[in-house]
Amino acid sequence: MAAARRTEAGSSAAPNAAIAAIWRVVAALRRGTVASYGTVAARAGLPRRARYVGAALRMAPRSLDLPWHRVVAAGGRIAFKPGSAAYREQRRRLVAEGIVVVRGRVRLPRAADLDALLWGGGC
DNA sequence: GTTGTGACATTAT
């Protein structure tokens, strides 16, 4: 086999293990639940890789139906620029999910609660 | 190997 690796940046159907792990964690977020990039990265086995989560979500196809809108920055702040299309899109979806959004911030559960939400709900 | 960039996080002011 002649070196079939590269950076795995093109094929959406054959992502990296890290990307797959991130998608898995994001897909595990249930309705009414939100998590920060750092938390998602940590749960995906990638500590300190919050930025990588964003890249993974960006490259993720809509076919996966990933709840990317449930992933926010630290403190529940939306990572997108206020007023931007993506910003309003995410906020709209969050509100539609029953999540309270105020001034670009969402009610982000504490680490303990988040742990319970992620692991106490099902797996 | 260096430089620049990014859907972040944390700390300081």
Add this chain to the structure above:
DNA sequence: CATAATGCCACAA
């Protein structure tokens, strides 16, 4: 509470 600066880590040119 908002903004600035710094740190972090991976990837692209």
